[in-house]
Amino acid sequence: MPVAVGIGLTNECNLACPHCYRPTLTQQRLSVPEVETILDNLDVGSVNLGVGENGVHPEYRDMLALFRERNVKTAITSNGYSLDMLSDEELSAFHSVELSFDFPTKKEMDEFRGEGSWEMASESVERCLRLGIPTSVAAVMMNTNYDKIGDTARFAFGLGCDLRVNVYQPVTGEEFTLSYEQFWRGFANLFAAGPVVVCSEPLVNAVMGLESSRGSPCGTRSIRALPAGTISPCPYWPAAAGIIPHLAGNGRDIWKSREFEKSRRVPEACEPCRFVESCAGGCASRRAIRNNIEQPDEYCPVVRGGEEEVRRIREMLRYTLSDPSDVPKAGNACTTVITTAEAAPSQ
Ligand SMILES: C[S@@+](CC[C@H](N)C(=O)[O-])C[C@H]1O[C@@H](n2cnc3c(N)ncnc32)[C@H](O)[C@@H]1O
Numbered sequence: 296m297p298v299a300v301g302i303g304l305t306n307e308c309n310l311a312c313p314h315c316y317r318p319t320l321t322q323q324r325l326s327v328p329e330v331e332t333i334l335d336n337l338d339v340g341s342v343n344l345g346v347g348e349n350g351v352h353p354e355y356r357d358m359l360a361l362f363r364e365r366n367v368k369t370a371i372t373s374n375g376y377s378l379d380m381l382s383d384e385e386l387s388a389f390h391s392v393e394l395s396f397d398f399p400t401k402k403e404m405d406e407f408r409g410e411g412s413w414e415m416a417s418e419s420v421e422r423c424l425r426l427g428i429p430t431s432v433a434a435v436m437m438n439t440n441y442d443k444i445g446d447t448a449r450f451a452f453g454l455g456c457d458l459r460v461n462v463y464q465p466v467t468g469e470e471f472t473l474s475y476e477q478f479w480r481g482f483a484n485l486f487a488a489g490p491v492v493v494c495s496e497p498l499v500n501a502v503m504g505l506e507s508s509r510g511s512p513c514g515t516r517s518i519r520a521l522p523a524g525t526i527s528p529c530p531y532w533p534a535a536a537g538i539i540p541h542l543a544g545n546g547r548d549i550w551k552s553r554e555f556e557k558s559r560r561v562p563e564a565c566e567p568c569r570f571v572e573s574c575a576g577g578c579a580s581r582r583a584i585r586n587n588i589e590q591p592d593e594y595c596p597v598v599r600g601g602e603e604e605v606r607r608i609r610e611m612l613r614y615t616l617s618d619p620s621d622v623p624k625a626g627n628a629c630t631t632v633i634t635t636a637e638a639a640p641s642q
Pocket residue numbers: 308314315316317345346347348349372373374394395396397433434435461462463464465466467
């Protein structure tokens with residue numbers, strides 16, 4: 296089965312955002328042969344470039360040429376830097392691009408990401424749209440912006456883009472961690488802003504009543520190659536499952552490695568739950584980061600207050616679907632996308 300491969304060519308970045316999960320203690324870069332090993336040995340359905348700002352890698356353009364030669368569907372998440380440096384032809388080869396905006400105003404974004412970050416990302420969005428490249432805005436939902444996520448969505452819609460939202464993962468610290476109430480309030484704010492295209496955050500998917508996810512996609516339908524040359528089920532996963540050379544030959548099946556198996560583990564306490572099929576314990580990385588892989592997701596309303604709490608949260612989450620027939624295919628990372636497109640009739 297073709298898999299979505301997340302690749303981080305480098306952990307380096309032109310910015311130093313305070314919430315970022317990328318490792319910063321040493322410089323890490325993948326080599327061209329390592330990327331070739333990935334393409335030669337995995338059934339690569341698509342590649343998404345992330346982790347650091349990929350354009351900082353000295354062989355970034357050679358890597359993009361390699362993806363083009365191999366006809367690999369390639370997407371990138373960027374702050375604009377890695378897009379600005381490309382020719383129109385190179386840029387247009389991306390299947391899609393995402394520009395990161397964590398706040399809906401220049402002032403807030405420049406304060407958070409650094410002076411000039413708003414302008415750099417805005418110029419890139421405009422250029423990508425002009426070139427006709429599918430372009431979306433990516434935002435991380437944190438305790439500092441969950442109440443502004445609707446404004447961020449409206450900002451994205453104003454540009455003509457969908458908004459992709461990932462929940463903050465406490466990889467490097469708790470400063471931006473959402474409380475239980477902020478997590479659900481943030482999703483309610485998000486869903487009030489526009490129709491949902493995809494929600495593969497397993498807990499939210501289940502509680503929304505979609506029940507179209509099958510636990511975290513990481514470790515089953517998606518795999519990450521990190522700049523240190525390691526393989527892991529998810530970019531936030533706290534341990535390496537193996538190294539890139541393990542993908543070559545038949546010496547080792549990475550999908551059966553201890554870390555991948557751990558990422559698919561359903562906590563015992565979740566087994567009797569009516570949502571277990573779709574939720575499977577929620578985000579495995581969040582549980583693993585906290586050394587709580589055997590416990591349900593910390594944002595679980597069933598654990599918090601049983602059926603009554605599930606009803607309260609459902610009441611809060613008023614959503615519309617952009618195209619209900621699309622949602623079952625929902626995505627290959629724990630993510631939520633809302634769109635500028637017309638909403639389907641309300642739920
Ligand atoms: C790690 S960055 C790499 C690409 C590029 N430098 C950028 O800013 O988009 C990719 C995305 O991950 C998000 N991100 C960073 N740290 C995160 C965290 N701890 N939890 C969730 N998402 C995070 C960023 O905001 C960005 O949208």
